[in-house]
Amino acid sequence: MRQSARNLLMGSLLLATWHGGARAADTSLDCFAQSAATQGYSLGLPRNATLTPDGRGALFLRSGPRDTALQLWLYDIASGQETALTHVASKDEHLSVEEKARRERARLTMTGVTAFEVADNGRSAIASQAGRLLKVNLTDHGVTALPGDQWGAPRLSPDGRYIAAVKDNDVHVIALDSGKSHRVTHGGKPDLTHGVAEFAAAEELDRHDGMWWSPDSRSLVYEEADLSGVEEHYIADPENPATAPVAFRYPKAGTPNARVRLGIIKRHGGHTRWIRWDNNAYPYVVRVVWSKETGRLSLVVMNRAQSEERVLDVNPRTGRTTELLAEHDPAWVNIAPTARTSGLSLPHWLKDGQHFLWASERSGKWQLEMRHADGTLDHVLTPANLPFASLDDVDEAHHAITFTATPDRMGTAVYRQDLDTGAITPLATDAGLHQVHFASDRHDAFIDRFNAADGSVHVALRDHDGRITATLPDVAQALPAFNMQFLTVGAQGYDAMVVRPVNFRRGQRLPVILSVYAGPGYKEVLRAPRMHAEKQCLANQGFIVVSLDGRGTPGRDRDWERAIRNDLIDAPLEDQVAGVKALGQKFPEMDMNRVGVYGWSFGGYFTAMAVMRHPELFRAGVAGAPPVDFSDYDTAYTERYLGLPDQDVAGYRTSNVLTYAANLSRPLMLIHGVTDDNVYFINTLKLTRALITAGRPYDLMLLPGTHMLSDPILRANVSIARMRYLKDHLPPVRSGKSG
Template identity: 40%
Template sequence: MRQLAAALLLASLPVFAQSPSTPMSDRKMDPFLQQYSETRRFMSGRPVKPRITVDEKTVLFLRAQPQSSTQTLFAFDVATGATKELLTPAVLLKGVEETLSVEEAARRERMRVSARGFTSYDLSEDGERILVGLSGKLYVVERTTGKVVELKTGVGIIDPRFSPDGKQVAYVRDNDVFRVALATNKEQRVTQGGSPEKTHGLAEFVAQEEMSRFSGYWWSPDAKFIAYAESDTSAVEKLTIVDVMHPERGGNVFAYPRPGKNNAVVRLGITPVTGGKTVWVAWDAKAYPYLATVVWQKGGPLTVLVQNRTQTEQQLLSVDARTGKTQVLLTEKDSAWLNLDQDFPRWLEDGSGFLWFTERNGGPEVELRNADGSLARSWVKPEAGFRTLVRFLEKDRTLYFNGDANPTESYVWRVKDGGAPEKLSTGATGPANEMAVTVSKQGGLLVALSQSDTAMPRYHVLRTDGSRVGELPSVAVEPSFTPRVQFFQVGPEGFHASVIRPKDAKPGVKLPVVLKVYAGPTTTVVRHSMAENLLNQWLADKGFLVVKFDGRGTPLRTAAWERQVKYDFATVTLDDQVAALRALAEKVPELDLARVGIEGWSFGGYMAALAVLKRPDVFKAAVSGAPVVDWLDYDTHYTERYLGLPQEHPEAYEKSSLLTYAKDMSKPMRPLLLVHGTADDNVYFFHTLKLSDALFRAGKPHDLLPLSGLTHMVPDPLVTQRQNEWVLGYFQKHLAP
């Protein structure tokens, strides 16, 4: 198993290592922190990935045991409320340990999946068969009889899915698309010539990491053809990750496109499932090199969304599957960038048109478009706070979506025939984050996930008329306390803010502050969520005020608000955190602005390091986890969306790079702890090493905690526990009176 590598003073690492204020050997195991880590943040044992069968009689879901990451398959009976276990990984593996290929492990990393066992499953259209994958093999479960059939495939299966008619299963193996006809249980190759540098049927890195497109092949509605992406990475720069604890094992090589450099060359082919000649789809790939979205739905043609490199323009194209010729349905443009939503387009089954997502009018909006792409009407207005599409029921022209105008909350809404949104309640009282996970195809049943400041996530099974059916049972360990969170809007900009006090806090007594930060595009941190604030309450109870802010550049407000970071990650993001901090202190006078620390991960790690380097007058200590140090070293699709091409906007990269501020000798160096997984294939470990080297050369002491063998996620319970002990110790030492 992976072990925690403590911060060491090594000749090869330019770092001045320090320990927490109390030596680890003298510390007792913190009961909460141990339980928090071993239960995967109290989430193990809770249902995930619910699916409603077409007859609305059963809800399938996955669930692990309270202190396990291995998920098994369950069925909830809608009529009786009873739950039974359908299948376990242990039955299929028969005592053999589960294994993952490098490709599958990387795919799960992109999807942020840390569970084992059954991490996903597919349900046939008629609801009679369930498809599960395990250790690179495939199994079909007959739902009524419980019979399990192993499909006769080669090993190393990726992305398995039923055909629309439920009679076939397709997947990717050895860089090509294969299929199995269930009647014969015989494997057949669908595509030819796939290789590690020219894959067939797999989404390339930036599609998975930044576009949320995790698949690279698509069934035709009649199950006779498959469209597949060919991703040629031969000209893409290759980066190697070596397990530094086991250099004898060699390294894994990944195609990783950095800003201004070559991307994968992606094209789309169409081939009969029985094999044969590929018809290649033709579009202006020079102008629109990104294949962002592909859909092939009943009622509509094969449809693709392609983007230009800077993501300021995109075209939605219909494809003639016989010839590969395309026709433009619509063109979207934005002077800053265009956000993607993989739920769109959504074709109506009668072929009369499709639903479309746009921010053209200042906020997220859902439109109904005619089949030729022309606008029919706006269905969900920008002010409604649309976030995710759940389902569109054509029989009564009702659209279900999740969202709210307040970015700290979320609810389930439905819009009938383009009218006013109607809120559906799952029963929560007070501000909450509720979302419909799925609505049945017939429209009579929904499963909603609900959480609030005082309730952990729960899955409710409801009728769409609002009546309650039951709850998917959890076996999770419940936390021993409830966080005490206060919410504010502060400053003239109305920044959303939250603060957590120690349980024994006394009014008027000044306390050191820890700012938990992300502050970047795509994510907010101020939300009504008990689960997200458990660790923050634990930290607060050690004698801190823990605060969070969402400034400009974050989503869920207006398009203009989010786009304030164009060409500059380092100014408005940090300025807003400082302004919000000072504005909050006017309402919460216990905040000691002379003792402020900051902690974050990924973009938040970048912000934490930026804070002590650029504003040491405000921030007196920082813990920076997996920071992007130089944006020239991150990936193309994310970075160029916000900072543009480095050849065209070098100043954007210069002002946004931590290396720029590391060299600044005019400011004092505040305590900075850098934490990074050595096997991170998203934000590579060399980011932290580059910053450490720059600080070392500038004569600026700092601390480094490498997490040996870990990636951008930290699923190891012991590492999670030790890491948080180090964070606590660091702030106790450097924010003391």
């Protein structure tokens, strides 16, 4: 018998209190606790590793194997010795509302020292910890706390002498030698912010910066965001009813965005020179690039419909802009990939000032291009069979670039290309995911964070030819045994993953769980087992867990991804159903009469749709934090795929879970954090109202917290509750037949 929503909620509240006993009684559940406590066995691995400018060492962040407190470490390559440069305590960190929101946008769950930058002279670095700034002497390893706290978004100047940081919604500049600071911008307030990226940029445009130093360290570009026209949403904390609700400016689809403009100001302050472009026609600032090589300042801006993108050349003395090139797409223009760790954004100007590098998917696949200074195409650099993923290094002295590509869709690889001949040399091509970092002005070695197909993760130093010369030490817990298979399946050649129990025996017939995202911007099937540790825990409970990438997901080609334009659900649903059935035909151990589905965020949305629209296949579902009605979701995401609500009523209705709520005939559990500031709880509330109105039963688990499940106990218990729900509603065969 299915539990009522009220009874299940009671059960979820009790779960945390008896979890310890459950672990003692059932050790098979330890897998979920281990995976959650280690964040998928990623805690204890070096993060954000970079070579020091002299090439003698590497700096990186690392926590313990089961804690989230990051410290800054220095690794000496010659001796193999590592030194902890910081020893900060993070148990009692007190973060501002703004900092909590920034971390939510960046999906940052770590504490302690969460970021650092190294001065080009290699003698010092800065580190940030919960609003405090630390000056680190790399010669004697001394650490000095700079005056003040609640500093946000710190940026070290290229000459290593100053820090630009945000406090009280204004930009301040701090002298690194004295620690003295002064306010550079004025008039900042909660509805008029300076120096930080607004919600749309940080959440959906992959731009987390709001200020940029000039190459000579004398000036700054900063963002001013006027939020006064953005809808105000309030989030109350039910656990603390005496606390006033927190106000957030949330740009819901079809409503006003923040009004953004960019100003140039001297380091010491004074008059702001505003950069002039048509920010009514092109309100989204996608990238700001102030070229170290040439001093040229470039902007990439986009219209609200995201069908047009402009690359603008800026005159820093006057603020005037000149258009260099434009990208158009009748569906939407994807933003050019950026090297997240090396900081090489596009456009990237060459030192001669006569050429720049740019990436486009105009041909249907991402390719890197050489462009003349006026924006016209010189020639295409990277071949279509190596879809471009990021520009990692430009070595002009040797006329070469290093780039990351996706040669097989399920992994990445690193290559060097000769700019004169076009010849390509593989540097790191072992199966898995490679994330590369080159230090500033060093082209002879690089860091490769390699998430391997065998389940290991190595943060390695590679030389000019790609040979591994050192591996940074880690303290991560080893990944337990896994049983994962990666393949393509079906007439469409869907990328697929099949996870079986580690003790699977031939002849078994097990229920099937589709672990799904299926939405735009995210690829689920990647040949990196450590990323899928929790799926292995679920499979070990007696399931076969599968995942697929269908139309709408990235990494294939333009038309594949844009098949969801004006309809977010039909093509993904059709492909996931076809893919699961194709796997069932291929593998007789999959009991196709016992199929469940679960997912989070867009995956939660898909789950609800799947059990409502395909009950003949999906017998039960668990939907986490689902965006039910996309008119309640944010502008930059929703309008990219569906346009404005009043211009595509049919698309919004087709893509709305509420349209199909009355069809629910299978068990469905809804899980949602009541203080979620990404997918607001109103989504699940609307769905429960629709289900009650239609007389359809459902189950509900309410969570404290936001969109991320960062608390390990909470995450483990949610995973266990999900597993038990699916096991209860996909019972084992009792009469020799599945039913």
